[in-house]
Amino acid sequence: MPKVTHLPTPFKQIKELTKLLTLNRNFDVNNESPHQIALNNQKENSIKKPNRRNTELKDQLDNKNVSMAAVDGFIEQVFYQPLTTMFTSEQAKFITNCFKNYLDDYLSNFVPNTAVYFMTQDELEILSMRFYLPIALYNHFLTQLPKETIEQIRLMLISEKKSLTVIKNHYLAVLKEYEIKEDIKNACRKSKLTARSIYNFNPEKNEQWDRIKLDFLIAVALDTVRTYPKGQSFIQSLQEILLAASDERKLVVKSLNCDMQNFIATVEVKRFQDHSLFKEKYHKLNSLLSLEFSKDTVGQINSQNLIAEMRNLISENPSLTYASVKIDALEARWHVFSGNSKEAVKLYQKAFDNSLFSCGDTLPNLIKECLAATAYLQSFEKSKFNTSFLSHLKIACTNFGYDMAAVDIEPHLKKERENKSKNRILSAYTVADWEEQMWAKYFQWIFSSEICFPDVEYSSLPAEIPYFSYKNLNIPKPDYKNSNNKITLFNRKMPQLVGYSWLHGMPGELQDRYLKFVKKLLDNGASVNQLSGNNESALLIALEKMDLKDVTQWFLYQIECHKLMKKTQNILPESDLKEKELYYFNTQDRTLFDLLTAHDYQQKYTKKVVNQITSPLEKFPLMQAVRTGRPDVVQTILKMGAEVDKTNFEMRTPLYECLLMLKDLKKSDNNFNRAESFIRSEVFLYDKPILESIRRMNAYTQLDDILYSDIWENSLRIVSKSEQDKQAIAKFLTILENFKLEIFRKYTSVENLKEILRLLVNAGADVNHSHSQGSIKDFTPLMQAVIINDFELFNLLKEANGDLTKNFTIDDDEVKNSIQYLKKHFNSNRITL
Numbered sequence: 159m160p161k162v163t164h165l166p167t168p169f170k171q172i173k174e175l176t177k178l179l180t181l182n183r184n185f186d187v188n189n190e191s192p193h194q195i196a197l198n199n200q201k202e203n204s205i206k207k208p209n210r211r212n213t214e215l216k217d218q219l220d221n222k223n224v225s226m227a228a229v230d231g232f233i234e235q236v237f238y239q240p241l242t243t244m245f246t247s248e249q250a251k252f253i254t255n256c257f258k259n260y261l262d263d264y265l266s267n268f269v270p271n272t273a274v275y276f277m278t279q280d281e282l283e284i285l286s287m288r289f290y291l292p293i294a295l296y297n298h299f300l301t302q303l304p305k306e307t308i309e310q311i312r313l314m315l316i317s318e319k320k321s322l323t324v325i326k327n328h329y330l331a332v333l334k335e336y337e338i339k340e341d342i343k344n345a346c347r348k349s350k351l352t353a354r355s356i357y358n359f360n361p362e363k364n365e366q367w368d369r370i371k372l373d374f375l376i377a378v379a380l381d382t383v384r385t386y387p388k389g390q391s392f393i394q395s396l397q398e399i400l401l402a403a404s405d406e407r408k409l410v411v412k413s414l415n416c417d418m419q420n421f422i423a424t425v426e427v428k429r430f431q432d433h434s435l436f437k438e439k440y441h442k443l444n445s446l447l448s449l450e451f452s453k454d455t456v457g458q459i460n461s462q463n464l465i466a467e468m469r470n471l472i473s474e475n476p477s478l479t480y481a482s483v484k485i486d487a488l489e490a491r492w493h494v495f496s497g498n499s500k501e502a503v504k505l506y507q508k509a510f511d512n513s514l515f516s517c518g519d520t521l522p523n524l525i526k527e528c529l530a531a532t533a534y535l536q537s538f539e540k541s542k543f544n545t546s547f548l549s550h551l552k553i554a555c556t557n558f559g560y561d562m563a564a565v566d567i568e569p570h571l572k573k574e575r576e577n578k579s580k581n582r583i584l585s586a587y588t589v590a591d592w593e594e595q596m597w598a599k600y601f602q603w604i605f606s607s608e609i610c611f612p613d614v615e616y617s618s619l620p621a622e623i624p625y626f627s628y629k630n631l632n633i634p635k636p637d638y639k640n641s642n643n644k645i646t647l648f649n650r651k652m653p654q655l656v657g658y659s660w661l662h663g664m665p666g667e668l669q670d671r672y673l674k675f676v677k678k679l680l681d682n683g684a685s686v687n688q689l690s691g692n693n694e695s696a697l698l699i700a701l702e703k704m705d706l707k708d709v710t711q712w713f714l715y716q717i718e719c720h721k722l723m724k725k726t727q728n729i730l731p732e733s734d735l736k737e738k739e740l741y742y743f744n745t746q747d748r749t750l751f752d753l754l755t756a757h758d759y760q761q762k763y764t765k766k767v768v769n770q771i772t773s774p775l776e777k778f779p780l781m782q783a784v785r786t787g788r789p790d791v792v793q794t795i796l797k798m799g800a801e802v803d804k805t806n807f808e809m810r811t812p813l814y815e816c817l818l819m820l821k822d823l824k825k826s827d828n829n830f831n832r833a834e835s836f837i838r839s840e841v842f843l844y845d846k847p848i849l850e851s852i853r854r855m856n857a858y859t860q861l862d863d864i865l866y867s868d869i870w871e872n873s874l875r876i877v878s879k880s881e882q883d884k885q886a887i888a889k890f891l892t893i894l895e896n897f898k899l900e901i902f903r904k905y906t907s908v909e910n911l912k913e914i915l916r917l918l919v920n921a922g923a924d925v926n927h928s929h930s931q932g933s934i935k936d937f938t939p940l941m942q943a944v945i946i947n948d949f950e951l952f953n954l955l956k957e958a959n960g961d962l963t964k965n966f967t968i969d970d971d972e973v974k975n976s977i978q979y980l981k982k983h984f985n986s987n988r989i990t991l
Contacts, residue, residue: 162483163277165269165515168229168261169218172236222514223550226261226557233258270558273519275480275512277425433478436471439464440484447491449609458496458611465489483512487524490531494605497614499535506531507547514554522560525551530604533597538617548589548597633661636675641684653688655679659696659754663703663745670749677753686759687767692775695767700751701782704791706901707819746905748791755794765799776807784812787819787906789913802921809930813915813923817942820911823902824946912951925955926964936966944977947986962991 218224218232233254241250274282446453446461468485472478490505506528513521529551532544554560607615634645636654647657658679661672676696680686689695702708753759771778780800783792796802803811810818919925928936940960943952956962965974981989 162275162480162512162516163279163282164222165272165274165282167218167220167222167515168224168226168265169221169232171261171264172229172232173219222511223553225553226265229261230258265557266559269515270518270521270560273517275483275516277480281425433471433475433481436468436478436481439468439471440481443468443488447488447495449491449604452608453495453611455612458492461492465492483509483517484520486512487520487527491527494527494531495610495614497610497616499531499538499616503528503532503535503544503547510547510551510554518558521554521558525554525560526600527604529597530601533594534601534616537594537598545589548594552589552593636679638678638682641679641682642688650691652690652694653684653696655684655686655688655696656690656694656699659699659750662750663747673750673753676750680753680759686754686762687764689767689770693770693772695770695779697751697754697763697767698770698772698777698779698782700748700754701779701786701791701795702777703745703750704748704786704788704905705782706787706905707785707898748788751791755798760794760798763798768795768798769801769804771804771806778804778806780804780812781806781810781815784816784914784918785819787902787910787914789910789917792914792917796917796921802918802923803927811923811927811929811939813918813925813939814927814929814942816911816914816918817939817946819902819906820908820915820948820951821942821946822898823906823908823911824948915951916954919954919958923958925958926961928964934966934968936964938964938966940964941966941977941980944980944986944989945984947984947988949988949990952989 237257238250238254241253443461443464446457446464465485465488468481472482472485486505486509490502490509493499493502493505506524509524510528513524517524529548532547532551536544536548602616602618605616610616633647636658637643641654643654644651645654645657647660652660655676658672658675662670662676664672686696768779779798780792780795780802781804783795783800786792802813805811923939925939928938930936938961940952940955940962941964943955946952962977965976967974978991980986981991
């Protein structure tokens with residue numbers, strides 16, 4: 159029985175490109191001369207273990223659940239390293255980055271919007287390898303290079319006498335053969351040479367050849383496309399674009415995309431016309447199992463019968479195999495409506511696996527149902543047997559850029575991922591507890607009792623806030639004799655020093671009990687350099703307890719108090735509730751920090767611990783020190799050897815973070831309000847970090863029940879980009895920001911933050927470091943100073959070698975916006991450029 163057709167995976171794309179550019183002998187279809195084989199072997203022997211990587215690549219060709227971090231590793235080995243044997247490192251990096259951008263484009267724009275499950279393998283071959291791969295490569299490669307073809311290169315060589323004297327006769331023979339046949343593949347084959355042998359040839363001290371062989375490489379790939387037979391309209395359009403002038407390319411590309419979509423639509427219509435009976439039954443089943451309407455027992459029986467009939471049609475007609483993936487998804491939904499979530503998850507997993515790289519049109523909705531059903535089942539049964547499936551679903555959200563409740567790598571972070579360690583990248587693909595709980599809550603909104611079959615109702619899941627409830631918390635006694643031993647706290651093993659630092663400040667801590675534990679452990683030789691499994695040190699925890707920006711925990715605390723007040727009908731005063739029910743982490747108590755940084759201990763910290771980044775939240779001491787808003791705290795951490803330009807997962811430096819805090823604190827400034835309004839209207843409501851923050855908060859609380867009438871009129875649920883949701887976000891953010899402003903004014907000041915900025919600048923902070931968040935790209939600290947409209951602050955950064963010539967962009971627009979533009983747009987009248 160034929161299988162469901164899929165678009166090529168990223169690993170197949172790597173294989174095809176190495177084959178198209180003849181980078182890898184394992185994929186090279188042309189014959190080679192003995193001399194060239196020896197030359198290639200000599201080149202490849204300089205690469206570490208290429209055969210092992212090639213074998214791994216072949217083993218991974220059909221892996222559809224692969225993270226881009228893993229793909230990058232293969233690109234490095236089978237793509238970048240071979241290129242470095244042929245080109246300079248700068249040229250090799252340029253080509254590799256082009257290919258990475260192409261893969262991002264392929265996964266973000268082509269795969270998620272293209273359905274190919276109804277196509278034959280031959281039709282898919284035409285669509286993907288003969289259409290999308292070459293044209294996308296052209297857009298990512300040639301548009302950034304001079305428009306050179308092999309014919310132009312040949313003429314250039316002939317016109318350069320110096321080049322003629324160093325090019326061997328058999329290389330000239332290839333070029334002459336090309337002049338006659340205008341076919342580089344035949345020319346190379348006739349001379350028993352590959353294109354690789356041509357651009358591997360590197361005459362000594364011949365700069366002309368070094369300059370053109372990069373163009374030669376791309377030209378070989380494009381001439382391969384030119385030799386494809388004509389017949390389909392999009393192939394003709396593809397060949398047209400290779401000859402188009404630069405100002406005509408965008409129009410030709412647009413026409414080409416239309417041709418591609420027309421081709422897909424034509425195939426789809428024809429396929430469904432051939433199976434009109436199946437199409438009729440499918441639409442009827444889809445209507446019976448809608449997520450919008452209530453259902454009855456008759457509908458349950460009819461939909462079950464329809465599923466059986468359609469399964470029989472598929473088994474009797476192999477050409478209908480492509481439709482099985484749709485039936486799997488609908489049957490999974492039927493099991494959910496029937497109360498059998500375990501069987502539903504099995505079918506959802508099968509439907510998801512077959513839909514990847516095949517059903518881009520329906521995959522987003524399928525992933526939503528898969529996430530909700532799987533997380534609910536896992537949370538309800540308190541098991542972890544579906545963790546890998548949740549991880550695969552999250553990888554798909556990340557790779558395809560779906561706007562869902564999942565932590566995503568921002569596009570600008572994808573571009574900079576080669577500068578990040580593997581562990582930091584992979585953290586974006588792991589499933590956090592808050593995400594699992596959020597998706598589980600989403601299940602009860604999708605599959606409410608109103609739309610399930612009669613008598614089916616799923617149990618509600620209680621909201622759990624980690625580290626907030628300390629009731630029944632089993633706190634072990636300290637072991638002073640073995641001061642570096644570990645304890646188990648919050649279901650995690652950690653050093654005693656770290657654990658008791660966590661507990662310091664919790665309600666009911668009589669006479670600083672846990673602070674005394676920490677002091678005695680230190681006196682008994684406990685190392686201040688101990689780390690938890692997430693790389694948290696006691697020093698970092700002490701700084702977190704003074705964090706002014708983590709208003710999520712502040713706000714959640716108030717929500718829980720409000721919830722308890724409603725339950726008790728205000729019988730208990732709020733202060734009593736705080737002591738009896740809740741553990742509030744951000745106490746703003748600095749006694750733990752002062753203890754851990756006392757003179758006797760301060761000199762014992764290693765630079766590794768002072769600069770350690772936690773996983774997966776990527777916090778580090780200097781950033782947390784800045785977030786306290788206290789200059790003396792920042793100065794202490796700097797003296798301990800903190801790296802001043804270290805970045806967190808959002809790629810922010812401590813200097814930039816301090817500027818954002820200062821901007822928040824100066825909200826009373828009319829100029830800032832205008833700037834904030836602009837940023838919100840253009841960018842703010844679409845920033846994924848903002849959406850994720852709200853989604854996370856909603857995951858841990860029952861906002862629908864607690865704050866339905868107190869904060870907004872309509873419940874937020876899982877945030878999308880609808881007008882209703884944008885209004886809810888705006889209302890929510892107003893309350894949240896006012897709350898944050900109140901905290902800022904209580905514990906820091908404009909002068910304190912300016913002093914922190916001076917400390918960072920004097921320590922060598924880069925005032926020109928490019929920052930990107932959401933839709934804004936390449937924004938520098940100096941630009942933030944313009945928006946804040948503070949003369950003293952701007953001059954401080956300007957005198958620290960601030961670059962007034964740098965530009966930023968919005969929404970991937972090619973228009974570069976200058977600092978002069980910011981000054982004019984925000985009416986920053988206190989700034990002199």
